[in-house]
Amino acid sequence: MVGERGAQLQQPVLILPEDTRRYIGRDAQRMNILAGKVLGETIRTTLGPKGMDKMLVDSLGDIVVTNDGVTILKEMDIEHPAAKMLVEVAKTQEDEVGDGTTTAVVLAGELLKKAEDLLDMDIHPTIISMGYRKAAKKAQEILDDIAITADDEETLLKVAMTAMTGKGSEKARKPLAELVVKAVKQVEENGEVDKDHIKIEKKEGGSADDSELVQGxxxxxxxxxxxxxxxxxxxxxxxxxxxxxxxxxxxxxxxxxxxxxxxxxxxxxxxxxxxxxxxxxxxxxxxxxxxxxxxxxxxxxxxxxxxxxxxxxxxxxxxxxxxxxxxxxxxxxxxxxxxxxxxxxxxxxxxxxxxxxxxxxxxxxxPKAVTILARGSTEHVVSEVERAIEDAIGVVSAVIEDKKIVAGGGAPEVELAKRLRDYAETVSGREQLAIQAFADALEIIPKTLAENAGMDSIDALVDLRTAHEESTTMGLDVFEGKVVDMLEAGVIEPYRVKKQAVQSAAEAAEMILRIDDVIAASPEEEGEGEGEGPEGMGGEMPSM
Missing domain, CATH: 3.50.7.10 (GroEL)
Known part of the structure; x- marks a missing residue:
């Protein structure tokens, strides 16, 4: 009898089903951070006017050629749960503003990368999260301070052209920007723009210049x-x-x-x-x-x-x-x-x-509803023209609604980093290090712009930091390869793009950092391997 009871006590207690994979503590954090970093690195090369495109081929052989961040992430078959969370960041950015999706994901990936260095210094994830939260809040205040009020037609045109630069339709960006500004102003009601009232009808044939706006x-x-x-x-x-x-x-x-x-x-x-x-x-x-x-x-x-x-x-x-x-x-x-x-x-x-x-x-x-007929020589070209027009509609609508803009070309990020470093010195304890890490992470944007344009990223960053001692609107002119005043160069972005990108990147990074336990069910239970099963969470590299 005693022997039987002893045998019963020695049986292992199974709480989770077999085949369940579990990663605890640092393993879970490293794995999630790696997923975020890989995703950020994947789409980094598409950022800016000199960014490259990605060709995505799905299981049916359909092809998408684009450098639009959210399109790339939607088309990629991403399986890693932490990476999926970053895709949500891009989708939110797209729904809220329509542009800045690549910026948001690259920034989230860099915040995770900087957090890894702090974790190696034995700083608790909660402290990093709190530091990031403070930094994000302070960043919003700084953005409010450096935002410029403007919503005249010339500004709207520049904003639309900035959003289209680097897209496939770049050569026709001026006529397209004019169409977009006209369309958005036409459907605006009481200072608000319902983007659904601008219909984009695409037809291959002709060139992007042949696109037209129909008052109806x-x-x-x-x-x-x-x-x-x-x-x-x-x-x-x-x-x-x-x-x-x-x-x-x-x-x-x-x-x-x-x-x-x-x-x-x-x-x-x-x-x-x-x-x-x-x-x-x-x-x-x-x-x-x-x-x-x-x-x-x-x-x-x-x-x-x-x-x-x-x-x-x-x-x-x-x-x-x-x-x-x-x-x-x-x-x-x-x-x-x-x-x-x-x-x-x-x-x-x-x-x-x-x-x-x-x-x-x-x-x-x-008419309070208009149509833009997008044209392009082939199906893929016209799809990219359509995406460029959608981005432009988003940014022009944001400026009409908020009446606030910031300089482009990495200028706001450098200014944010500069002022956040000053703010970090006023914060005591280990959170100071997290705020400094946040400031360093922001500089990934001008760095990437420089790298994609074939410039030396360190030299460019040093020149930018020096220029920001004088003016907050100095940014990278990637065509000339030097630091210039972005307002004079006509490179401007909506305040809302930056605000949303910083906010959602910080929140996604915080959420991922606070995860210390990943319990992944076996793929069969998730519906033939579609779920967040162990394959997506392999030890060496997140599957994407």
């Missing part, structure tokens, strides 16, 4: 009937969210027909219903119809006879943009359609673009 909406559809007019001037537009078809009965019904004439009457009745629908539309004065649902062949015929241009199965988002652009109301029942519900446009025309028919709703009076 482009719909990637064609007329439903060849007998309809191709062009309608002074368009009165009906927006319908109901099918122009004979309504099916709500419940299953059986109709018994005992006489062929009854069948004839039945068909005639259906035809009469369709006729009535079309008559209702035409009586309101509408000469263009956009329908979110289907349009019956018979309805198409009658609409064509009345000279109405109709389009069916228009996307919900496009219907909302049409409503914003033309001032029309979306109606869910044809019977309720009245002349007051109609939108107006100078003309609606079907044009052939790159071999496909598209409907242009243009010359709207005061």
């Amino acid at each position: 909406v482009i719909i990637d559809k064609e007329r439903v009937h060849p007998g309809m007019p191709k062009e309608v001037k002074n368009a009165k537009i009906a927006l319908l969210n109901c099918p122009l078809e004979v309504k099916e009965t709500e419940v299953d019904a059986e109709i018994r027909i005992t006489d062929p004439s009854q069948m004839q009457k039945f068909v005639e009745q259906e035809e009469e219903m369709i006729k009535e629908m079309v008559k209702t539309i035409v009586d309101t004065g509408a000469n263009v119809v956009f329908c979110q649902k289907g349009i019956d062949d018979l309805a198409q015929h009658y609409l064509a006879k009345e000279g109405v241009l109709a389009v069916r199965r228009v996307k919900k988002s496009d219907m909302e943009k049409l409503s914003k652009a033309t001032g029309g109301s979306i109606v869910t029942n044809v019977k309720d359609l009245s002349p007051d519900d109609l939108g107006e446009a100078g003309r609606v025309i079907e044009k052939k673009v790159a071999g496909e028919e598209m409907i242009y709703v243009e010359d709207c009076k005061e």
Whole structure:
């Protein structure tokens, strides 16, 4: 009996299932920091006007060529959980501002790298986190201090051009920047910009210079009937969210027909219903119809006879943009359609673009939704032009909303580092070292800009530090290879880009540093190896 009890006591106690990998303490920290560093290093080479592009090929063989930070991170098949947390930083940056995604991730990676040196000095992770938090808070105050108030058209153009420099569309950045500024100013309401109201329609063919802004909406559809007019001037537009078809009965019904004439009457009745629908539309004065649902062949015929241009199965988002652009109301029942519900446009025309028919709703009076048609010689070029336009829209919107800008070219980072070092001296205890590390980490941005431009990063940094004794707006002109005043050079960025990048990089680094235990389930349980299984957490190198 005693022997049995002794044997029972010696059995190992299994809390976690087999195959579970567990990393504790320094192992967990090193592994997570390594993941962050590798991710930062991966996209570092894309930073700045002289940054290089990445070619990403997915499992289906589809290719993306880009140097847009968030696109690279979304397309990469990242498996390491700590690396995934940094991808979230890029996504937040994209949603909040639309630019600065590479900056945010590179900065987070560098903060982790500097933290590793402090961990080697036996400084507790919590102290590093607290130091980083203080530094990030102080950095926001410094940014407020060095921000310049401006939102005139020239500033907006420079901001848009800065965001596009280094992207594939750089050679056409001036005309594209002008399109973006016009578009953003057009949809601005009460000092706020809803970026969803600027539609980007892309078509390969032509060059980036051929991109155009339409004061209205482009719909990637064609007329439903060849007998309809191709062009309608002074368009009165009906927006319908109901099918122009004979309504099916709500419940299953059986109709018994005992006489062929009854069948004839039945068909005639259906035809009469369709006729009535079309008559209702035409009586309101509408000469263009956009329908979110289907349009019956018979309805198409009658609409064509009345000279109405109709389009069916228009996307919900496009219907909302049409409503914003033309001032029309979306109606869910044809019977309720009245002349007051109609939108107006100078003309609606079907044009052939790159071999496909598209409907242009243009010359709207005061459209609160506009469309930029992005062009480029190939599919990959036009996708990169689209990404550049999206970034530019984000930064121009941020400046219109905040009315604040900072110099570009690494100038704010050098100034932040300089003032944070002064601030560190006022903080006692080991947190001082963490604040200094934060200041050093910020200088990775000007360093990387210099490296990517083939300059000596140490010389560039020394020159920048010296220049900042005189002025806060001195930054790197990577084309000339020297330190110049960025405001005069026209290299400016929204205050919000820097604020968000510093904030989210610091928070992500803090979160990763505080992890001292990683428990990873076996991949089978996570759904055939998709989860954060042991493969993604290999000892030598995080899988990405």
